[in-house]
Amino acid sequence: MILYIFSILLLIFLAPLMPSFMKMVKMYLLYKKPISIFQGYRDFSKLLSKEIIISKETSAITRIAPFLVLSPLLLTLFFLPPIVSGEYYVSFVDAFTITGLISLSTFFLMLLGLDSASSFGGLGSSREAFISALVEPAMILTLFSVSMMAKNLGIGQAGINLSLHFPSSHIASFIFAGISFFILLIAENGRIPVDNPETHLELTMVHEAMILDLSGFYLLLIESAGSIKFIIFASIFVSLFVPFGLNLPIVSAILVFIAKLFIVAIAVALLEVNIAKLRLFKVPNLLGIAIVFAFLSLITFYVLGA
Amino acid sequence: MFIFDKLSILFVFLIMLGVVPNLFYSFGYLPHIKRKVHYLVHYFGFIISMLGVVVAGNALVFLLFWELMSLTSWQLILTEIEDKSTIKAARFYFFMTHFGFVFLLLFFLIVTNGNLEIDFNSMKIIASNFAYPTLLFFFAVLGLLSKAGVVPMHVWLPYAHPAAPSPVSALMSGVMLKVAIYGLFRFLFDILSDWQLEWGVLILILGAISSLVGVLYALSEHDIKALLANHSIENIGIILLGFGMGMIFLSLKLPTLSAFAFMAALFHSFNHMSFKSLLFMGAGSVLHQTKTKNMEKYGGLIKAMPITAFTFLLASISISALPPTNGFLSEWMIFQSLLGSASIDNISLKLAIPFSVFALALTGGLAIACFVKVFGITFLGLHRSTNAKHAHEVNAMMKTGMILMSLVVVSLMLFTPFYMKLFDGVTGQLLHISIYNKIFPNIWSMHSISDNGGIVSPLILLAGLIVLTLSIYAIYKSLNIKDRVYHTWACGYNTSAKTQYSATGFAGPIRRFFTWLYNPDEHFEKEVIAGHKTKFKDASFSVHVRPLFERSLYQSSVKWTNKMSYYVYRLAHFEQSRYAAMIFNILLSVLFSYRIFVHEFSWATLALESVVMIISIKVLLIGDKK
Numbered sequence: 001m002i003l004y005i006f007s008i009l010l011l012i013f014l015a016p017l018m019p020s021f022m023k024m025v026k027m028y029l030l031y032k033k034p035i036s037i038f039q040g041y042r043d044f045s046k047l048l049s050k051e052i053i054i055s056k057e058t059s060a061i062t063r064i065a066p067f068l069v070l071s072p073l074l075l076t077l078f079f080l081p082p083i084v085s086g087e088y089y090v091s092f093v094d095a096f097t098i099t100g101l102i103s104l105s106t107f108f109l110m111l112l113g114l115d116s117a118s119s120f121g122g123l124g125s126s127r128e129a130f131i132s133a134l135v136e137p138a139m140i141l142t143l144f145s146v147s148m149m150a151k152n153l154g155i156g157q158a159g160i161n162l163s164l165h166f167p168s169s170h171i172a173s174f175i176f177a178g179i180s181f182f183i184l185l186i187a188e189n190g191r192i193p194v195d196n197p198e199t200h201l202e203l204t205m206v207h208e209a210m211i212l213d214l215s216g217f218y219l220l221l222i223e224s225a226g227s228i229k230f231i232i233f234a235s236i237f238v239s240l241f242v243p244f245g246l247n248l249p250i251v252s253a254i255l256v257f258i259a260k261l262f263i264v265a266i267a268v269a270l271l272e273v274n275i276a277k278l279r280l281f282k283v284p285n286l287l288g289i290a291i292v293f294a295f296l297s298l299i300t301f302y303v304l305g306a
Numbered sequence: 307m308f309i310f311d312k313l314s315i316l317f318v319f320l321i322m323l324g325v326v327p328n329l330f331y332s333f334g335y336l337p338h339i340k341r342k343v344h345y346l347v348h349y350f351g352f353i354i355s356m357l358g359v360v361v362a363g364n365a366l367v368f369l370l371f372w373e374l375m376s377l378t379s380w381q382l383i384l385t386e387i388e389d390k391s392t393i394k395a396a397r398f399y400f401f402m403t404h405f406g407f408v409f410l411l412l413f414f415l416i417v418t419n420g421n422l423e424i425d426f427n428s429m430k431i432i433a434s435n436f437a438y439p440t441l442l443f444f445f446a447v448l449g450l451l452s453k454a455g456v457v458p459m460h461v462w463l464p465y466a467h468p469a470a471p472s473p474v475s476a477l478m479s480g481v482m483l484k485v486a487i488y489g490l491f492r493f494l495f496d497i498l499s500d501w502q503l504e505w506g507v508l509i510l511i512l513g514a515i516s517s518l519v520g521v522l523y524a525l526s527e528h529d530i531k532a533l534l535a536n537h538s539i540e541n542i543g544i545i546l547l548g549f550g551m552g553m554i555f556l557s558l559k560l561p562t563l564s565a566f567a568f569m570a571a572l573f574h575s576f577n578h579m580s581f582k583s584l585l586f587m588g589a590g591s592v593l594h595q596t597k598t599k600n601m602e603k604y605g606g607l608i609k610a611m612p613i614t615a616f617t618f619l620l621a622s623i624s625i626s627a628l629p630p631t632n633g634f635l636s637e638w639m640i641f642q643s644l645l646g647s648a649s650i651d652n653i654s655l656k657l658a659i660p661f662s663v664f665a666l667a668l669t670g671g672l673a674i675a676c677f678v679k680v681f682g683i684t685f686l687g688l689h690r691s692t693n694a695k696h697a698h699e700v701n702a703m704m705k706t707g708m709i710l711m712s713l714v715v716v717s718l719m720l721f722t723p724f725y726m727k728l729f730d731g732v733t734g735q736l737l738h739i740s741i742y743n744k745i746f747p748n749i750w751s752m753h754s755i756s757d758n759g760g761i762v763s764p765l766i767l768l769a770g771l772i773v774l775t776l777s778i779y780a781i782y783k784s785l786n787i788k789d790r791v792y793h794t795w796a797c798g799y800n801t802s803a804k805t806q807y808s809a810t811g812f813a814g815p816i817r818r819f820f821t822w823l824y825n826p827d828e829h830f831e832k833e834v835i836a837g838h839k840t841k842f843k844d845a846s847f848s849v850h851v852r853p854l855f856e857r858s859l860y861q862s863s864v865k866w867t868n869k870m871s872y873y874v875y876r877l878a879h880f881e882q883s884r885y886a887a888m889i890f891n892i893l894l895s896v897l898f899s900y901r902i903f904v905h906e907f908s909w910a911t912l913a914l915e916s917v918v919m920i921i922s923i924k925v926l927l928i929g930d931k932k
Binding site: 070120133217 | 605606608609612623626627628629634638641645648653656657660663664666667668670671672674675677678679681682683685686687688750751754758759760761762763766767770771774775778779782785787788789790791792793794795796797801803805806807811812813814815816818819
């Protein structure tokens with residue numbers, strides 16, 4: 001139980017590091033002077049000390065929604081797979097519930113975009129609704145496929161099963177599901193081919209457009225929700241698709257887990273440097289690839305058993 | 307004459323749950339109805355007839371109440387008769403509902419051997435001796451599902467529901483569609499025995515198509531009640547996905563999985579009843595205040611109508627299948643029963659079912675988009691019309707109705723085990739198997755029946771969400787942060803009602819992605835300044851989506867009928883020599899077809915005689931074109 005609480009706290013601690021780390025890697029690759037890895041913490045502490053400016057066009061939703069954007073994601077942190085063997089994990093919540101909780105958070109984020117009566121907010125919400133509607137089927141199909149390889153739909157138990165019995169006989173469908181999930185990781189977190197988190201250009205922005213009218217503590221809530229969402233996806237990805245290192249001694253297991261998270265972050269950063277952002281109407285093609293890989297994964301599992 | 311088994315009692319319970327809050331709402335709504343007596347007589351007649359259908363013990367009573375239900379609801383649509391589109395909608399509804407009735411009548415005439423007063427058990431014996439059970443199944447499907455609004459017999463819903471007064475739309479959509487689901491349970495279990503596998507597959511396919519078509523057309527709607535009506539099509543589709551899986555599992559002799567799928571279908575029926583009634587009530591309150599059904603004229607109503615807005619929000623979250631609401635739980639169950647397909651041996655079926663998973667998941671995603679649109683455009687932002695500006699909260703009776711219905715939603719969420727016990731009783735009666743203890747080993751967590759199945763704990767999720775939200779809120783309060791109210795930042799421009807996103811704009815990306823389905827009529831007019839294309843002072847954009855099924859199936863059949871009747875008309879105005887030619891041709895064709903089909907068949911004579919027929923028809927009958 002102590003390990004369980006420790007792992008949650010570890011993830012909360014690591015969450016703000018990840019976006020800054022990715023930005024750091026990107027700046028390094030672009031021959032810029034990289035920012036500090038602790039920039040995320042600095043931003044958060046700055047936001048804490050600022051006052052909140054609420055637009056007068058908004059309603060009660062603006063005062064409620066930021067909390068409801070963050071809390072489903074925080075709740076999801078409790079349901080993630082264990083990072084050390086023998087650690088307590090939640091067995092009473094399955095993968096579908098986790099996708100549901102993530103959608104709940106997105107739902108309130110989209111309402112937030114529409115609440116301020118600004119055209120930017122609506123623009124962001126509309127695009128986010130479009131993308132997340134197409135993410136949903138790929139997500140469910142991937143989880144369906146993984147649940148069959150892991151012999152369980154619960155994410156915690158699936159992580160343990162996969163690390164104990166690596167599905168080497170189903171390696172083809174395993175890899176297909178992995179590719180699909182990685183695309184979803186990028187799409188759901190608004191990384192570059194789908195959304196550019198660094199610009200505020202009306203042609204490209206999705207996530208930033210919805211939160212343009214937030215400031216101070218509310219912005220802090222949304223920003224931390226964003227980084228927690230990334231850490232959720234990254235840790236599900238490493239526990240399910242890179243299921244190694246769980247059975248090492250405690251300290252090295254944790255270190256291996258953190259290293260894996262950073263490797264995912266480096267992979268995303270590398271991808272961001274090498275790819276241009278897709279036009280909004282090309283995004284369905286990328287998500288279509290994710291859906292096709294998820295189907296392929298299921299079909300190879302059923303037909304070839306591979 | 308009447309039957310009171312667990313299935314009937316369950317649906318009586320469903321109807322009562324839907325009706326009681328509706329009564330309050332209806333009485334609050336009554337002052338705005340001109341023909342009060344007409345309304346009340348038909349309103350209560352409608353409720354009684356729905357109850358009558360679900361407790362009917364023989365064909366005669368069933369058909370009587372079914373027809374009464376159709377007629378009273380038809381009259382209720384006609385309550386506000388001033389509008390011309392109302393009459394058109396009512397006529398369409400009248401036609402569709404009687405189209406279904408014909409098939410039900412045929413079904414009953416066959417299974418009762420003409421004696422409409424025998425009970426279901428005797429019908430079962432007659433049905434099992436009938437040579438073509440699939441024909442009976444098709445009659446039942448056409449009869450019941452045209453009432454339930456399943457693609458392609460769904461076209462009446464987006465017309466009839468907006469035309470009816472809001473409490474009636476809530477009843478029709480929330481409760482009446484479930485009566486058709488009851489009919490499906492009753493007919494399939496109590497009359498038609500030994501099902502074929504293909505029946506279940508058909509229901510599954512219909513469900514998948516309905517759910518996608520419903521939600522896609524809902525997204526493109528601006529009329530709030532037509533939008534909700536399209537969502538009814540979607541949700542009936544989801545119910546049928548569960549029902550179809552249940553049928554497939556039962557045909558494959560997997561009774562526990564089947565019972566689970568049927569329970570999922572029943573649970574979703576209850577959930578849809580609760581949140582859809584609530585949504586229609588909310589839409590009715592909004593409509594009542596703003597005097598328009600067009601969403602583009604709403605906006606900012608949450609400030610004036612908080613109770614309507616928050617009950618609507620609850621229902622929106624629930625219908626979008628977001629945890630920990632009841633809508634999520636039933637959709638979760640349907641997902642689990644689709645996942646149970648992993649234990650099917652038939653490989654082609656096994657490969658086909660992921661497509662239903664895909665359809666259901668896409669439906670879920672699009673439903674979220676749609677309800678963000680409905681809630682966001684209606685209740686958030688700035689008011690887009692003067693009526694929306696002067697809106698205020700509706701009267702106490704209507705509020706009571708909405709609050710009671712949201713309590714029903716919450717009770718379905720909190721007391722899931724209790725409802726599951728009821729559903730288990732019903733599937734226990736139908737399938738002789740009880741799986742309650744497998745689903746709920748304790749009341750905290752809900753287990754799936756399938757191998758590798760999942761678990762969900764609604765109460766823990768709810769408690770966790772509340773605790774976390776409150777603790778973040780406590781942190782926020784303890785920090786004692788100042789806040790200041792100021793303008794929305796719009797890059798230096800003023801924010802106004804016109805600059806915010808519209809419902810059309812919100813659905814824009816999705817409409818563009820699904821252009822092949824929507825086939826929209828877009829009109830864009832602008833008044834340019836001094837010939838510059840990009841500078842204009844006044845612009846209007848409107849888009850109208852032409853429903854595919856209505857266009858292809860209904861309007862084209864009307865077109866073909868018109869064409870045919872034109873030829874018949876011409877036939878009636880021939881001169882005598884033409885009639886003689888026609889008689890000669892008919893005689894010739896009879897002789898030829900006797901020779902070909904009865905006497906002896908050969909391709910050569912068929913070809914030769916067809917050529918002779920064609921020439922003779924061309925020369926004698928059609929003649930030269932003028």
